[in-house]
Amino acid sequence: MDYLLIQMLNGLQLGLLMFLLAAGLTLTFGIMDLVNLAHGSLYMMGAYIAWTLIAWTDSFVLGALLALPATFALGVVVEAVVMRRLYARDHLDQVLATFGLILFFNELVRMIWGPAGKSIAVPAFLSHTVEILPGVPYPAYRFALIVVGVIVAVLLAWLVARTRLGMLIRAGASNRRMIAALGVNIELLFSLVFGLGAVFAGLAGLMAAPISSVKIGMGDDILILAFVIIVIGGIGSIKGAFVAAMIVGQIDIVGRAFLPDLLKTFMAPAAASSAAPAISQVLVYILMAGVLVWRPTGLFGQRS
Amino acid sequence: MKDMLASMRTPRGLFTVALLLVFALLPLLTEAFGQRYLLSVGTRIVIWSIAAVSLNMILGYGGLVSFGHAAFFGIGGYAVGILSANGLGSGWLQWPVAILASAAWAAVIGALSLRTRGVYFLMITLAFGQLVYYLGSGLEAYGGDDGLNISRSRFAGLIDLRDKASFYWLCLALLCATLWFCSRFAVSRFGLVLRGAKSNELRMTALGFPVFRYRLAAFVVSGAFGGLAGVLLANEGAYVSPAMMSWVKSGDLIVIVVLGGIGVLFGPLYGTVAFFALEELLKPGLDLLHKGWGEYWQVVFGPMLVLIALYARGGIDSLLGRRDG
């Protein structure tokens, strides 16, 4: 029972991280109609920039806080140099160009930081455990991730639901031409949304760093998972991205945790524990296929 | 015939003929210059060209941006690998099984994916590609993530695939067969329906074509040729692994097709050659500029793709002069 609770918390924590990554992606997708494969690169850059700034300031919190405006700036630059020219293009051109950006960023990281991965230590003040229930310890850093994830999700929900920027974002996701007709400075809006997406991706990358590692290509596979989430949720829908991220987080972690036992009933134990992560991934993709067959534009997507 | 001779005199024709000539003579050239390594690069280019031509059938002629094509590398390759690991080494068995398995997979994902449109289609094909990738890495009995060393398919008395030059010529012959099929396919009744549906799906439906069925059939045909490329790739390295079907490989295939010129018969060929040649040229080129820079060739290659996407629509084919009709 305690084991299940801890695994579900891990699933929640992964889901929240995935939500951060997916939120920016679903916005750029929904509003700018942009297939941005390079979103995972921003996740990676966030982690690497944070690694450098944490080493430089010798403080996790300070380094992380400085990394956020840095990834925002990076996002705005990428938007201005490349993305802006892609909005009106078909998806194939977007795939080609942003695929090129992935190669560029992966190699750039190798040039600057070298081929070996980096690690960011869990900050000392979060390296203990907290008791989530009497007698059930949970790592404080992971707990903090959940707290930060929830805060950011609430903040984002507030931003989208209550502010003028959010109003424009919602209008843009459902009808791109409408915001142009409202006399809004589209270029500025797009640049802001893209920068915001970059910050969330970077935040996800740097928060994930202490529990995984900072390495080249770290964003490539997780990007696909983020795509799966926004497609399940419905492109352009923040709510959809959140719901789908929660589901995918649970499937991934709980699958990893419980599949081995299940598989051991008919497989060799060693084989079962190494096949389980792959199979829990497969479950996620089967879920996506099922959702799309059932609702071809996702759970909360616009019907065409 | 007269038309063919005339079209060979255009820059595009001359370029294509020269390219095919180099392909045909490659084993002799590499032997003469003692560059054995280049022959295996050449073999991989030929195999990737087959895969790219097969992707071009649905992407170029059908307008369906499928982002899971590397799965066919994997299915074709693993079919060979799994049979070989179980002592079934005959190519006469392995190859048909591999190609049928790829076609069957194409039928399944096609039937599901073709219900969606646009970017959802792109994403669902990507997801199915990932599904195969993770299935492959979950195959613990066949090496899991690490992959599997295999022995090459045996065609007793007919051809020895271990001989590099023979294998190369076999691949080349299969590429020519694939190109021949594609050239017929593109102007056949079937091909015209597929291309018509790319141009205006609603119109084709209103004319009375059940567009879904034709697209599904195109998917299956394309998947079968993709599986063939997988079979060859497995035999080239005597090795299969999940890495051969990662989504990045699917991305590479799309890049190749777009780079060469989508919906153009020889486009995938131009694209594959350029894709592999750029790597071989950029590395020494950058090293000349500054010792050690060659290692980071993708810092140049990546932005080149961005520029091609932005400014060179129509790919290499469009650089070879205008096309009429």
Added chain:
Amino acid sequence: MVEPLLSTDRLVKRFGGLLATDNVSIEVRPGEIHALIGPNGAGKTTLVGQLTGTLAPDSGSVRFAGRDVTRLPTHARVRLGLARSFQITAVLREFTALDNVALAVQAHAGHSFRFLADARADRRLRDPARRGLESVGLGDRADTLAASLSHGEQRQLEIAMALAGDPKLLLLDEPMAGMGAEESQRMVGFLGALKGSRGMLLIEHDMDAVFALADRITVLVYGRAVATGTPDEIRAHPEVRQAYLGEDAA
């Protein structure tokens, strides 16, 4: 009494709270030109969608050529002989005029799972296609890309495509839209010459054309068929005069 070629029985389609098709029952008889008129937003497009099979009605049925086609997909209805042209010109822009019509011929020449023979050299497709082009006056434009044809020529091409399968019923969705006076005049002449050879359902805003061509007219207002009758009856119909034509229109 002759069975109608196309008929609907109390067809209903809702979009949310909006009743876009409200118990519509219409009939097109073999050989007649039946016009469907109504102000913008009357539900003409929605009705056309249900007739051709791109929209499923919430209730009611559609019969065509003696059978219930309510649940049949578009391509199957076309096979039965229900051809259409589009309100917004829909030709295959990257193909030549001849290719366009040849594909329409091909749609009625059995299945197209033929992978090897060159369809552009197939006289069974090209010859009828060429004749079709000539019949709409585009004989000399056969090798021109559809995208390069003038607007009027594209509309003529559409008619040639619709006629290629020798349909029993031709559904013409605003064939005169966007045409100049002279082009419209030619189209009216052309459609008039086709009259009697097959049934036609004509959706059109150009009242001169409608009254010149139609045998019978149905008036659609707010999703309801308020009147059906000969052009003279429709001109005289009080509800039509008020709701649609306006008092001064007669």
